[in-house]
Amino acid sequence: MKNGSRLAALGGVVVAGAMALSSCGSDDNTSAASASNAPSGKIDCAKASVNAAGSSAQKNAIEEWTKQYALQCAGANLNYNPSGSGAGIQAFTSGQVAFAGSDSALKPEEVGPAKQRCQGSNALNLPMVVGPVAVVYNLQGVDGLKLSSETIASIFSGKIKTWNDPAIAKENEGAKLPSSPIKPIYRSDESGTTDNFTNYLHTTAPKIWTWEKAKKWPNSTGQGAPKSDGVTSQVKSTAGAVSYVELSYATNNKLQTAQVKNGAGEYTTLSPESASKAVAGAKVVGTGNDVALKIDYATTEAGAYPIVLVTYEIACEKGLPTEQAKFVKSFLTYTSSADGQKILTGLGYAPIPDSVLTKVQTSVKALS
Numbered sequence: 001m002k003n004g005s006r007l008a009a010l011g012g013v014v015v016a017g018a019m020a021l022s023s024c025g026s027d028d029n030t031s032a033a034s035a036s037n038a039p040s041g042k043i044d045c046a047k048a049s050v051n052a053a054g055s056s057a058q059k060n061a062i063e064e065w066t067k068q069y070a071l072q073c074a075g076a077n078l079n080y081n082p083s084g085s086g087a088g089i090q091a092f093t094s095g096q097v098a099f100a101g102s103d104s105a106l107k108p109e110e111v112g113p114a115k116q117r118c119q120g121s122n123a124l125n126l127p128m129v130v131g132p133v134a135v136v137y138n139l140q141g142v143d144g145l146k147l148s149s150e151t152i153a154s155i156f157s158g159k160i161k162t163w164n165d166p167a168i169a170k171e172n173e174g175a176k177l178p179s180s181p182i183k184p185i186y187r188s189d190e191s192g193t194t195d196n197f198t199n200y201l202h203t204t205a206p207k208i209w210t211w212e213k214a215k216k217w218p219n220s221t222g223q224g225a226p227k228s229d230g231v232t233s234q235v236k237s238t239a240g241a242v243s244y245v246e247l248s249y250a251t252n253n254k255l256q257t258a259q260v261k262n263g264a265g266e267y268t269t270l271s272p273e274s275a276s277k278a279v280a281g282a283k284v285v286g287t288g289n290d291v292a293l294k295i296d297y298a299t300t301e302a303g304a305y306p307i308v309l310v311t312y313e314i315a316c317e318k319g320l321p322t323e324q325a326k327f328v329k330s331f332l333t334y335t336s337s338a339d340g341q342k343i344l345t346g347l348g349y350a351p352i353p354d355s356v357l358t359k360v361q362t363s364v365k366a367l368s
Contacts, residue, residue, distance in 0.1 A: 039339040045073035046330035048323045053081040054088020054101030056228045057131045057193055057246045058311040060347050062101065065335050068343070078331065084227060086190025086215050092314055093117045098324040099332075100314040103131065103192020104215070105292035119319030124367075125292040126313045126360050128335055130350035132275035133197055133307040134250040135258040137242040138235050139163060139178070146171045148261040149204035149306075155242060156184050156201065157209060158221040163240065171267075178240075184222030185234045185243035190215040193228065196309035197244045200297045204263075204306070244307075247275070248348030262306045263298040272350035274305035280353040282310070289317060289363035291356065310352075318368050329367040336360050 052062075059082035066078045083091070085102040092100035093113040105125040106114055114123035135152060137145060142163075147155075151167050154160040160167055164177040187194045192215065199213035211218040225234040225243075232249045235241045247270055250257050259267040268274050278299050286292035297306050313335075315328055334340050341351040352360060 043072045046327040047075035048327040049077040050327045051097045053091045053097045056082035084189045085192035104195045118316035121318035127310045129311045131309045132247040136255040145258045146267040147258045153201045153205035153209040183240045186217040188224030203297045251348040263300040268305045272345045275350040277304035332364045
């Protein structure tokens with residue numbers, strides 16, 4: 001019991017043996033999928049005890065992946081701490097973890113420390129999960145809210161303060177919008193979700209959202225809450241709240257989710273399919289085996305949902321201790337396989353499109 005309490009306090013998720021994760025995590029959305037997600041192919045197992053940390057957006061995917069990996073690989077032990085992207089990269093560059101999860105590729109100022117951590121080799125950005133970002137809200141009697149990027153930017157910059165504001169009413173003809181105040185909730189910790197959401201706002205509504213993209217929320221509009229779980233809980237308990245959170249959290253907690261206007265002028269319902277359409281048009285901006293992507297938030301692709309993040313695994317191309325290197329390569333080979341990717345849709349994510357996934361698989365093969 002003491003050990004379990006200690007791990008819970010650390011925020012870690014441990015898989016040691018086949019089903020150790022079945023009751024872990026705040027979002028129990030993996031157990032139903034487990035039986036049908038058993039890997040159909042043989043995993044080249046690596047038996048080691050490895051620590052990883054970072055993105056809370058990919059926590060539910062990591063939980064299911066580690067569970068399925070452990071089913072075939074007795075003795076495999078992965079401890080993933082969903083501490084947030086910023087904290088995960090810091091843990092990686094300081095040598096505390098074998099790989100990091102991050103909702104954005106390494107920043108220029110992070111590349112040097114990461115290369116040093118990899119003993120002079122490159123740290124690769126490996127896209128592994130498409131995490132659609134839902135605009136969630138708590139407004140009784142108003143389902144299917146429609147919002148454009150300009151309206152979202154106005155809400156989160158404090159320019160629109162009530163739910164019956166003319167800008168919202170114009171986009172939602174016939175809806176009974178209350179005159180109550182809007183209560184924005186933002187991530188208080190450094191977050192790749194915030195980095196992607198602010199990038200979306202700055203890219204698509206620059207005259208309204210004048211802040212640059214950032215992992216740390218850039219203004220004081222609304223109230224902060226830590227990590228994805230904290231944001232979700234705050235929205236659920238606050239009438240009139242609005243926030244941004246990954247689809248898996250929105251789905252698991254049955255939060256109201258807005259339809260968002262894309263570059264083609266469509267108000268698009270968020271789904272794994274509509275999110276994948278947006279990522280299929282992303283450009284690979286990394287070089288060599290680095291698969292960093294640039295998302296087109298103003299996508300005009302029909303049916304594409306525009307606010308998506310790609311959550312990466314940050315891993316050393318070379319330079320890890322032998323036992324860790326073998327585990328990381330084995331585990332990421334599984335997560336980037338057809339078996340690994342097929343579990344994502346049922347967990348509220350979208351799989352990496354094949355056009356990108358083939359590049360990721362090539363890069364994982366190069367790890368040593």
